[in-house]
Amino acid sequence: MFSKILIANRGEIAVRIIRACREMGIATVAVYSEADKDALHVSLADESICIGKAAASESYLNMTAILSAATMTGASAIHPGYGLLSENAKFAELCAQCGITFIGPSYEVIGKMGDKEKARQTMQAAGVPVIPGSDAFTDRKKAAKRAVEIGFPLMIKARSGGGGKGIRLVREEKDFNSAFDVAAREAEAAFGDGALYLEKYVNPAAHIEMQILADKSGNVICMGERQCSIQLNNQKLLEESPAPTMSAEKRKEMMEASVKAAKACGYENAGTIEYLVDKEGNFYFMEMNTRLQVEHTVTEMITGKDLVKWQIRIAAGVDMDFTQDDIRLDGCAIECRINTRSAGRIKTLHIPGGPNVRFDTALYQDYTVPPYYDSMVGKLIVKAGTREEAIRKMNAALCELIVEGLSVNIEQQLDILTDERFIEGAYDTGFMEKYQK
Template sequence: MAIRKLLVANRGEIAVRIIRAARKLGIATVQVHSRADADMLAVRLADEAVDIGPPSAAKSYLNVAAIVEAAKASGADAIHPGYGFLSENADFAEAVAAANLVFVGPTPDTIRTMGDKAAARAAARAAGVPVVPGSDGIVTVETAPAIAAGIGFPVMVKAAAGGGGRGIRIARDADELAALLPQASAEAQAAFGDGSLYLERFIGRARHVEVQVLGDGRSAIHLGERECSLQRRRQKVWEEAPAPGLPDEARAALCSSAVRLAEACRYSGAGTLEYLYDDATGEFFFIEMNTRIQVEHPVTEMVTGVDLVEEMIRIAGGEPLRHRQADIVTRGHAVEVRINAEDPTRDFRPAPGTVTALALPGGFGVRFDTMLYPGYTVPPFYDSLLGKLIVWDGTREGALARLRAALGELGVDGIATTAGLHAALVRDPDVAAGRFHTRWLEDWLERRPLAPVPQKETAP
């Protein structure tokens, strides 16, 4: 069925992004919001807005009944979940379908299988995709020690039901494992409503490379890979496409394995398969699939020219894939940096507050996906992401030069942001050479803590 009115079940910059994609397709939009978000940009841009509850995410953006009722009452025929919140919740997808609404994303069964890391590992092995050695299912306090000994320490303790680095702990021996299991389970329960855990071998200096796929439930294609190794506490801060220095043979193998797995699980919509790549051995291992749009999807859009959110909406509306694999050509290089309301000079302390003035960068090859406007008050209740600065150029060196210039133009007065961190990173010789891994940024921050930078005025 063609989608006529789309409800956006999210907030912030991704809500703005979805509304703009829907508008291009001539689809009316409904934006749900908590009472803390009544003034956010997405509310201003949408055709309609519905208050679904108090600031607490549990009572608003995670309130399945309130979101489905808002869709029905507003006459929406589809719901886009964005990323985070309920985007990878199979029960939510089922509730949407039960209300005779379209869920813009994969089926509940696919979400359930690929969103559970243990089940996803089994699906990957069945599709011939290599996986990191780990537990074959959920572990308990009683079973974990023997399983970890079989894998070999150090091991990662990971949440089975979620992503984004939540619930992850590294245990270097049996005593540390026993101490960390309850902590990891409690964090996973708080973040995803499910405290289940599994174990995986810890590869200390691996690169984090992921592959973007599109599927229509029958066939799938890939849109190349992204490099996501610059992370702090397993939260990505910098992404780029294509991955620098990745051998062509490894790139081809990664991408073809992603398509095999996407087709094996009859994937529908936009999804991302995440891998660890070992520069020393050339090995790669599947670690998880994100059954939703990713924060870093714009770098793929910039190098392929494909609007991933638009394609998600078209596929959910019943259209087959519009692109063949041969149509996808990667041109140039794109880099994205996340601008968060955090103070990197004070251990990344959250910095909500009012934006008193705003200067956005522009020019050829520059894009800034954001929810900000002058006078907007960033609430303290949610993720700190304010926007994403994305640049493109014909070469990686050109993209980094464009990023340096764009960061020099960016000004957000009134609150601290992570722009200064990226201004330092883009000038680092290791970053310029693509010499980094998933632990590199934390080591870099320990070696050279950032000094406070005076607030730059963007307006007289």
């Protein structure tokens, strides 16, 4: 097992990883920008090193500074969290070259699955259903010709990256050229790769993702699904597990496909297979996230497995001590992302409590949230024996949560939870459209 791990991230996920390491008896190193000198992860870690200025490009994305910090402190492994460098194949390769374990899959797998074109081809070869679409284009004229063959409406998507960047819905042919150009510029700016591919627009559809764990001995286990259809601007707002309308037969089919997908690319560590499920119940591979997901918490709540600890164990060469037959989805868990539209000082902070109520955050009283980073400042997660109980528990927890000093989306989350479509459970990716009008 590792004696010391550097966490190449910030915010709630850095805090989450530090706590897991502490429970495992592993020393931790935090890295931070000048803007994050008072951040919670800095004070919780055993050691901390400033790696640059406020801008992420000069700190949390500075591979040389992070690797230098790991070498200087004697960290033998780096946990990238999610976002930032977590799906950067070059960074994972540099870790290997420096003799530092990257807690995640190999850089070869990250590169293959991060290239959405190669990922589609890999899944097709493995017999996993994919959305009808195209290979990647940099030439708009060729892309436009293929778009007509696929038919409208369709989605334009960046070959590299994720997080909702470089994605455009095109409903009519006349709008294709401008949408392609905008998506290409956005993808180039975000990922350094402006290539785009096309997919048939599957609508209405549910966004379902499957959590997998794979160890170095080739054991692959699927931990069940998460329903992630409630999204705003391609960013998830609320996730739950299990998916309320999924049958046991469909779950088994999708879990088997996800294990097949992971084995097809030689996957190791934690990962997520994302699908669209149409109204007839057909599911289609969208992408694979080669990292820990923000919403991993709901899977932890209903399976009783600590995914961060298992990431660390697997990276250290420890095989999983449970099998697929041991996975049971116990009860229902819901996660609400708490986002802010402002920066500023936390004047009052009250965190809800009670059995099976969890708030993952890096906020504390009088902390000043900097304006440079992600808008998510916390994740509220609850678990109950039934979905109805979980919804009531989340309502109560949201009403108890107080974050004064920031403009946060608690009311928005309460609106979602009391919406009849959510209560019924048969919602899809169009759920938030009425709130955008």
